Amino acid sequence: MQAGLVILCLAYVLSQFFRAFLAVLTADLGRDIGATPEDLAFASGLWFLIFAAMQIPVGWALDQVGPRRTAAILLMIGGAGGAALFAVATTPLHVALAMALIGIGCSPVLMASYFIFAREFPPAKFATLAAVMLGVGSVGNLVASYPTALAVEWVGWRATLAGLAIISAGVAAGIWFTVNDPKRVETEHKGSLIDLLKEPALWTILPLMLVAYAPSGALRGLWAGPYLLDIFGLSITQVGQATLIMGAAMIAGTFAYGPLDRLLGTRKWVILGGNLISSLFLLLLCLWIDDSVWLSVLLMALIGFSGAAFPVIMAHGRAFIPPHLVGRGVTLLNLFGVGGVGLAQFATGRIHAATVDMGPTAPYTAIFGFFAITVAIGCVIYLFSRDSMD
Template sequence: MSGPATLFLVFIPYALAHYVSWLLRSLNAVLAPQLVAQANLTPAQLGMLTSTYFLAFAAAQLPVGIALDRYGPRRVQFVLLLVAALGTLAFAGGRDFTGLAVARALMGFGLAACFMSAIKALTTWLPAHKAPSVQGYLIAAGGLGAATSTLPVRLALHHMSWQWLMIWLACACVAVALLILLLAPTPPAAPPRPFSRNALAETFSHPVFRETAMLLLIPHTVFFGVQGLWIARWLADVPGFGEQAIAWLLYLGMAAVIFGSIGVGMLTEWATKRGWRTLDVAAAGVLLFVVLQCLFVMGWRSAQQLLPVVFMLLGCVTGMEYSIIAQAMPPALTGRASTCLNLLIFVGAFAVQAGFGQVIGCWRPSPLGHYPAVAYQCAFALLVLIQLPGLCRYLLRRFR
């Protein structure tokens, strides 16, 4: 395919799906006050409600991987986006914790293939040396969706209820599904390979898969779990910013995701041409990401409004594992290898997001409902501790 054809028929339709996926995944960070007020949620319930998206997303990964390799990304993405639209409508009608959680899980299941189908399609139609930079553009599209879930959503709530907002987003899911069905090409059929235990073992035992996951998996789960909910709560409880200021700072953070993703892709492509391993670039980014979280642990007070923005910026580096693994695995296994990785990431993100709320809930809130800074310091300290082993192992192996 020519460059313009790849852009309009492959990249744009799948990037729009990824955009919608990030928008719906990050939405609860802004809707949290309305959801807490309507369903009388505790921090643990709010974390559990938001993280059911990750749990359902993870549960869908293995069947999605089989479907992507067998039926192709076009048909799989069309069907699942319709499921996401149904879940979004159900969320608009939810009235209590159970109803909202079930709807949120349905949304997660329906959006489970957005990134993987894009990776599958792009690796089919693009030369390998373009993969890191194009993946950066794809993640930037997701960052744009997350940015839309902040200040633009906050402004939209001045003109409509959050229920009507969800209805419009359900319509967006249907529109993108139709766009993919009508425009996206069908990749050449790969020889069918059942997802047997041997195929699963082949994926997890692949040296590149194993080495990449050990370094990047836990930081990626931390980025997803904290970015989608707890950064906003930290801004409200520790520095004490209002809802408008929080929406603005989250918007800046998502802008950092957009430019950071593009920058990471371009930097990686530049570094690999000069003999650097992609994993070395990722390791440097993970080191900076962990150091930044130590500032949260230490209760750093200077320019607190910049911490969430830099957190989003450095967290972009964790997405590099998709392109590393997609290029290393055999073509017939790229769909299921990526979804195996997604399974691990989103199970971890569920645990991080729900566990963070459990830690915060160990302290009593103030009369205004704010939790003390020490609660967040302890939660971030635990996150740093679980990321250190993988980073230290990689650095020891690298310098040997």
Template sequence: MTSPATDRAPRRAYVVWLIALVAYAVAVFHRGSLGVAGIEAQERFSAGASAISLFLVLQLVVYAGLQVPVGVALDRFGSRRMIVAGAATMAVGQLVLALAHDVPTAVLARVLVGAGDAMTFISVLRLVPLWFPGRTVPVITQLTGLLGQFGQIVAAYPLVALLHSAGWTPTFVGAAAVGVLVGVLVLVTLTDAPPGTAVPVPAGLAEVRSNLVATWREPGTRIGLFTHLVTQFSGTVFALLWGFPFLTTGQGMSAGGAATLLTLLVVVGMGFGPLVGRLVGRWPLRRSDLVFGILAITATIWTVVLLWPGRAPLWLLVVLVVVLGTNGPGSMIGFDFARTENPVERSGSASGLVNVGGFLASLLTVLAIGFVLDVLTPGSSTDYSLDAFRAAFAVQYVFWAIGLVGVLTHRRQLRARMARDGVVIAPLVVAARARLRGGSAYRPRDDG
């Protein structure tokens, strides 16, 4: 068992984490599988950009909409059961997609994928503070989010290669089989917590409602949500659906070149994530400054790319992808806000609320981009012009503005509450002690 005073996690903690990490990577693979097959999907289902956007939008609607119910269920049933349920649901979704020949069936398939995906990430995150000592939690959390993106690499290379060689049905049947194997692995080997860990008594319905209200009223939860929103959606939209067509159809790159850039996005995130984790752990009261920096550089590089006369040079597209690689690590800061400002027994619901932010913005952006592309492209053609892509990707500025206002507003509220609690007198000591305890700076208080 890992105690608060323990400096090192037991070897078993890393085994548990790696198993959960594999499950999350497979969930990312399922999530991104349609993005790299977007053009093939349009041809198979005779659908335009808006219809293909609808596939992903409904998938993300389900993902975002289930975050709170899944968070509540996670606090009650634990990570192992939720991860297994998620793997099974995604496997069924991929099997349905493999056999689908019409848009409604394909939409149902992606809804199932979204439902299973919703059960996975926050379930994996919940394991981290239970198995690892507090000072390592921010770094392990970052590594979880980033190493899980290997699933996107599998979607960008092996899945595309299999799709082109074997065809639609064998490819997605194979994806379903991978989901089944992962579910069995988790069921057989994963443990929710170290031996001897006290298991909280499941909350009743009235207590669940009370906890949800208290979690939402906590400014740390709300700044976490808007942090996740403002930093996550641009990279997610690019990686999941519209980046590949933007690079190939809009910028004239080859499919292999576009896949390489999408892989670079993941690799950059993996390198940047541990740095963010260390910075967050060292300067916890400067987390929002990191968020503002990532937002500023993301909006700036997109502005340069969208205003560039003609097709952007390769070096500029590389810079764009490198910057987008910082978005994933930036969004993980939102979970750190929720973790340190809520009690452990509300960690699942707090993480679920935070996770709504980025995916809500992502699904709205995906839908808006598809709508603009269809409006500016005649008929059912998928030959989108560069100008159409420029107009479509400009919708991102709306969500950056919303997220920025949200972070600023709730940062002010959080700091006001900390001042009332006397935390400002010795903030670094309080935050450091919170991390050494295993995660939460929460103290019961009367919010009046």
């Protein structure tokens, strides 16, 4: 199982990379194929929404087929195939279709590892193991910043994507040969997604899951690039360095959140406090939108750090999911978490288009303000949640 988890972690590195690399391709794709920020917001949003929609069939497949075949087949077809399509793209539509395929390929990899954690390890360790997988896998977030900017400068974005297609195929083959499926839970209880949705405790958690990851996912995945280019006139390499800092902060935040529930004896207040702080940093970014490039990079890093509660929210919801529905349960939570970023990218793309004529700072003030308000609303609903500790 150890070798299989290592390969799944490599697959998650790819997943983190693919959700974040468009930020450093903004100028190149605009010059070569005429892609605008709105086009890239649509493509990025499509990745997240397709990824989220896939959580329903992936949840069923994890419970019925197992993580090995589910992750290997989808990553081979979607991940490798989508990267290959991106490498030969000539229009923004090709980029959007490629991102949709890549979303399909990446959709099972994190949930496959969470499924194994839920079945093979003690429940009390779930949040920590989930955070470690998320934190180590988030190295892909770092690779999608400055290193990718350098690769694009050296060999071009087409060759970079072609190389990623080959790497994705190799990792998919590694999953097939190393991952062992946990034993299936034998039970007389039959269940479905509908049974999960009947659990009242989840309905105070899911709204925050919908909005908590969206600010850091959307900023790091796309808007950091256009924002730093338009407001401060940074080069692509400098954007890569800035997003590298934000990516490192997101990883540090993931590791920081991981053990906090056990150290403090609560999940609810760890999650609530962190997300309220995230909303505050978003508000400050609105207020100081063009004061200083270093202040903006620092605030984006703090947003990434404080908004890294994803694994603890996952563990909070996991506590209310019966064993025979673990696959569908963790993927339902992931559907809301990742789907929230997709919806946010579509919304912020429209916000950008509607405010672009109001001045250079107006679109980004509106986008960051949108994130601050939605996170605050999610926190208000989450106040009524029931705490859970294993």
